Amino acid sequence: MIALRQLTKRYGDRLAVDDLTVDIAPGRVTGFLGPNGAGKSTTMRMIMGLDHPTAGTATIGGLEYHRFRHPLREVGALLDAKALHPGRSARNHLLAMARSNGIPARRVDEVLGIVGLSEVARQRAGAYSLGMGQRLGIAGALLGDPGTLIFDEPVNGLDPDGVRWVRGLARSLAGEGRTVFVSSHLMSEMQLTADHLVVIGRGRLITDAPIVEVLSGSSPATVRIRVPDTDERSDLAGRLRVAGFPAEPVPPDGLLVRGATLSQVGDLAHAAGARLHELASADPSLEEAYMRLTGDSVEYRVPTQRHPAPEEAG
C-alpha cells in the first residue's frame, strides 16, 4: 500500500504536485495517468525518496522509503531506464544492486531470465536498445522480489511483444497480491492493464476510481447511426431530441446520439420509418474519458480550432 498525504512539490513558483492525497492499494494494478508535465514522475520520485516533498508525505506500508533496511526488497521501481553506467554489463549492474541489499547473486540470473536478457547479460548496458534498457530496468525492480512495484512509463520503447509482456507481468504481480503502480501516457494501454485509475492534471488529483467507473461515469452511452436520407435524418433527429437524447450530426450522413441505448434508438428509428445503414454503440474509449477529465488541465496545450458546439437539446 502506497499512501500519499497532502503530497506537494513546488519548484519556484510552479506547483508540480499539488496537495495529492491517494491510497494505492495492493492486489490490483493502479494506472497513473496525466498529461505531460502533470506531475506523475515527480510524484514517483517523491515516493522513492529522490525528491523531497515541499509538504505532505509519501509512505509505503507506513514507512518512508529511506526507513527500510532493505529497500529493494520492499519496493522495486523503474523510474528512468537510462539511469545506469553505459560501460557496465547488465549482469554487473544488477549484481551491484543486489549486493547493496543482501540479495543473493543467483537472484540476478533469475531476474535476467524473467525479463529475457540472459543471452545478452554480459554486454555493455550502453549498447542496449531502448526496449532492452526497459527490460533491464524492470529486472532491477523485480530483483528484491518486492511487495510494491512502481513503473514509470514501462512500455516506452518496447515492441508489441514487449508491451504485451509488461501488461501480463503487471497483471500477474498484482494477482500475487502486490501493489502495482504504473504510469503511462498511453490511455489505451491503461485500459488493458489497470484495474484502478489515478488521474492527475497540473499536479492535482482529478480522479481516483475503478477503471469501469471512469469509463462509464464520464460519458453516457453513445449510439452511432447512419441515416442516408436527409429528410428522414432531420426528422429522426427531432424525434430523438424530443425523447431527451441530443443527436449530434456526423458528416456525411451520421448521427451521434447521447444517453440512449441501442434499442431505444432502434425503436425510435422504426417508429419514424427511417432507413438505417448503421446502428452501433460508440462506447467511449478511455482516451475520450481521459481527454474529458484532463481537458482543462493540460499544461502545454496546442491551440486547436474548436468545432461549433452541437445544438443543445431540451
Add this chain to the structure above:
Amino acid sequence: MSASDAPRRGGGGFAGAVASEWTKAITVRSTWACLASAVVLVGLYVVIIGVSLRSPAPGADAPAEVVPSTVAAGGLMIMGQFALITLATLAIAGEYSTGSIRNTLQCVPVRGRMLLAKSAMVMPILFSAGVLLGLAGSLAADAALGTVAAPQSGPERLTAALAMGAYLALTAVLVIGIGAMVRSVAGTLTVGFVLILILPMALQSASVHLLQTVGAYFPGSAGMALMGIAEDQPYPAATGLLVLLGWALLGLLGGMTLLNRRDA
C-alpha cells in the same frame, strides 16, 4: 508481502552499500584505466627526472645525491595523482552525469550512508595505489638516478610509501565530498585541482607572508609536508596528516549537507 525467499536480516546497510560500490568500481573500464595511467605517469616522471638529475649541466659541480622516494613522491604529486583523483571523481560525479546516481539512491536511500560507502570504497584503492607506487617508484628512481641515488633503507622507503598512500586516501575522500557538492565530472576535477594544487601554489608564491602561511594549509601543501617533499617543511609530517584529515572531513560534511538538502 515481500522478499519471500531472501533472508530478512542479512546484508544491506553500510556493509552492503560498500560491497555495491566496490562491485561498481571494478566492473567499469575507467577504474582500471585510471590506475594504469597513474603507473605510467609516475614511471615517466621518475625516469625523466632521475636521468636528468644524474647528468650534470656542463661546467656545473658534481650533482648532489637525491633520495629515491622523494622522486617517486614528486611524480605522484605532479603527475600520478591526476589519474587517481579522476578515479574518485568518476565514482561520484560520474554517476550524476550518467543519471545512475538515482539508481544508487534507490539501492541505498540514506544519502550519508551512500557517501560514506563511496569513501570507504575509494580509500583502500587509492591508499594501496599510493603505497605500491611509492615502493615501486623509489626502486625505479634508484635505477634512474644511478650514482646520484642517496642510500635509503627499506623501512624508510616503506614509511615514504605509506605517506603517499595516506595522502591519496584522504584526498580521495575530499574529492568524493566535492563531487557530491558539484555533481559534474568536469566541475569536480576543476574544483579539486584548484583546491589541492593551484590555489596553494599561487598563494605560496605570493610575497605576503600571511598568504604563504595560508597556502601551506591547503591539501596539496599538507600532502607535500606529509611526504617530506615541501620546499621548506612548514610543519611536521604528522601535522600534514591532521590537516589532510580535516580537509577530508570538511569535504564529507559539505557533501552530506548538500546531498540531504537537494533533490537527486
